[in-house]
Amino acid sequence: TIDTNTPGNYEGVIEVTYPDGTKDTVKVPVEVTDNRSDADKYEPTVEGEKVEIGGKVDLTDNVTNLPTLPQGTTITDVTPGGTIDTNTPGNYEGVIEVTYPDGTKDTVKVPVEVTDNRSDADKY
Numbered sequence: 001t002i003d004t005n006t007p008g009n010y011e012g013v014i015e016v017t018y019p020d021g022t023k024d025t026v027k028v029p030v031e032v033t034d035n036r037s038d039a040d041k042y043e044p045t046v047e048g049e050k051v052e053i054g055g056k057v058d059l060t061d062n063v064t065n066l067p068t069l070p071q072g073t074t075i076t077d078v079t080p081g082g083t084i085d086t087n088t089p090g091n092y093e094g095v096i097e098v099t100y101p102d103g104t105k106d107t108v109k110v111p112v113e114v115t116d117n118r119s120d121a122d123k124y
Contacts, residue, residue: 007034038100042069048111049094053118057084059094059110072101089116 002010010030017023034041046062060075079094092112099105116123 002030002032004032007032037104038070038073038102039104039106042100042106044069044098044106044108046096046108046110048113050113050115051086053087053089053114053116055086055114057086057094057112059096059112062096062110063098063108069098070101074099078107084112084114086114089114 002012008031010032012028012030013025014028015023015025044063045065047064049057049059049062051057057077057079059077059079063069063075066073066075076097076099077094078097084092084094090113092114094110094112096108096110097105098108
Protein backbone atom coordinates (compact mmCIF):
# COMPACT_ATOMS: atom_id res chain seq x y z
CA THR A 1 0.00 0.00 0.00
CA ILE A 2 1.02 3.58 -0.57
CA ASP A 3 1.09 5.79 2.52
CA THR A 4 0.16 9.24 1.22
CA ASN A 5 0.90 10.75 4.66
CA THR A 6 4.58 9.79 4.57
CA PRO A 7 6.89 11.21 1.87
CA GLY A 8 8.94 8.62 0.03
CA ASN A 9 9.10 6.31 -2.96
CA TYR A 10 6.59 3.50 -3.26
CA GLU A 11 5.57 0.89 -5.78
CA GLY A 12 1.97 0.79 -6.84
CA VAL A 13 0.11 -1.76 -8.92
CA ILE A 14 -2.46 -0.93 -11.57
CA GLU A 15 -4.64 -3.15 -13.66
CA VAL A 16 -4.93 -2.31 -17.34
CA THR A 17 -7.98 -3.54 -19.24
CA TYR A 18 -7.70 -3.64 -23.02
CA PRO A 19 -10.59 -3.18 -25.50
CA ASP A 20 -10.69 -6.94 -26.11
CA GLY A 21 -11.24 -7.56 -22.37
CA THR A 22 -7.79 -8.90 -21.58
CA LYS A 23 -5.99 -7.50 -18.57
CA ASP A 24 -2.45 -6.83 -17.43
CA THR A 25 -1.14 -5.92 -14.00
CA VAL A 26 1.63 -3.32 -14.09
CA LYS A 27 3.89 -2.07 -11.30
CA VAL A 28 4.35 1.71 -11.28
CA PRO A 29 6.68 3.89 -9.21
CA VAL A 30 4.91 6.43 -7.00
CA GLU A 31 6.66 9.32 -5.27
CA VAL A 32 4.86 10.96 -2.35
CA THR A 33 6.14 14.48 -1.66
CA ASP A 34 5.42 16.93 1.13
CA ASN A 35 4.38 20.24 -0.42
CA ARG A 36 3.48 21.93 2.86
CA SER A 37 5.32 25.13 3.73
CA ASP A 38 8.02 25.03 6.41
CA ALA A 39 5.68 26.96 8.73
CA ASP A 40 3.10 24.19 8.31
CA LYS A 41 5.67 21.40 8.79
CA TYR A 42 7.42 22.75 11.88
CA GLU A 43 6.32 24.06 15.27
CA PRO A 44 8.88 26.12 17.19
CA THR A 45 8.87 25.60 20.96
CA VAL A 46 10.15 28.23 23.35
CA GLU A 47 11.24 28.56 26.95
CA GLY A 48 10.53 31.60 29.06
CA GLU A 49 13.05 34.38 29.61
CA LYS A 50 14.18 35.46 33.07
CA VAL A 51 15.96 38.77 33.42
CA GLU A 52 17.17 40.75 36.41
CA ILE A 53 15.75 44.21 36.96
CA GLY A 54 17.55 46.65 34.66
CA GLY A 55 18.82 43.77 32.50
CA LYS A 56 18.60 43.21 28.76
CA VAL A 57 16.02 40.87 27.25
CA ASP A 58 17.23 38.60 24.42
CA LEU A 59 14.46 36.38 23.10
CA THR A 60 16.34 35.21 20.01
CA ASP A 61 17.88 32.27 21.89
CA ASN A 62 14.66 30.99 23.50
CA VAL A 63 13.65 28.53 20.74
CA THR A 64 14.44 25.18 22.34
CA ASN A 65 14.01 23.04 19.22
CA LEU A 66 16.05 25.23 16.83
CA PRO A 67 18.40 22.31 15.97
CA THR A 68 15.42 20.36 14.58
CA LEU A 69 14.17 23.26 12.42
CA PRO A 70 15.49 23.62 8.85
CA GLN A 71 19.02 24.94 8.47
CA GLY A 72 18.87 28.66 7.73
CA THR A 73 15.91 29.33 10.04
CA THR A 74 16.24 32.75 11.69
CA ILE A 75 14.76 34.17 14.88
CA THR A 76 13.86 37.86 15.26
CA ASP A 77 12.51 39.60 18.36
CA VAL A 78 9.46 41.56 17.19
CA THR A 79 8.18 42.57 20.62
CA PRO A 80 6.65 46.05 20.36
CA GLY A 81 8.78 48.66 22.14
CA GLY A 82 7.72 49.38 25.69
CA THR A 83 5.95 46.04 26.12
CA ILE A 84 8.56 44.73 28.56
CA ASP A 85 9.66 47.11 31.33
CA THR A 86 12.91 45.72 32.72
CA ASN A 87 12.87 48.39 35.43
CA THR A 88 9.66 47.00 36.94
CA PRO A 89 9.54 43.42 38.26
CA GLY A 90 6.70 41.34 36.89
CA ASN A 91 5.54 39.02 34.15
CA TYR A 92 5.47 40.18 30.55
CA GLU A 93 5.03 38.67 27.11
CA GLY A 94 7.51 39.04 24.28
CA VAL A 95 7.06 38.00 20.65
CA ILE A 96 9.50 36.36 18.26
CA GLU A 97 9.20 35.75 14.56
CA VAL A 98 10.63 32.49 13.21
CA THR A 99 11.49 32.78 9.51
CA TYR A 100 12.12 29.58 7.58
CA PRO A 101 14.31 29.14 4.49
CA ASP A 102 11.21 29.01 2.25
CA GLY A 103 10.20 32.50 3.48
CA THR A 104 7.23 31.39 5.58
CA LYS A 105 7.00 32.54 9.19
CA ASP A 106 5.66 31.58 12.60
CA THR A 107 5.00 34.14 15.33
CA VAL A 108 5.48 32.83 18.86
CA LYS A 109 4.78 34.43 22.25
CA VAL A 110 7.52 34.15 24.88
CA PRO A 111 6.85 34.61 28.60
CA VAL A 112 9.28 37.05 30.23
CA GLU A 113 9.80 37.41 33.97
CA VAL A 114 11.62 40.46 35.32
CA THR A 115 12.94 39.71 38.81
CA ASP A 116 14.43 41.93 41.49
CA ASN A 117 16.97 40.06 43.59
CA ARG A 118 18.55 43.17 45.07
CA SER A 119 18.81 43.37 48.83
CA ASP A 120 16.40 45.68 50.63
CA ALA A 121 19.32 48.02 51.30
CA ASP A 122 19.95 48.32 47.55
CA LYS A 123 16.25 48.78 46.75
CA TYR A 124 15.59 51.64 49.15
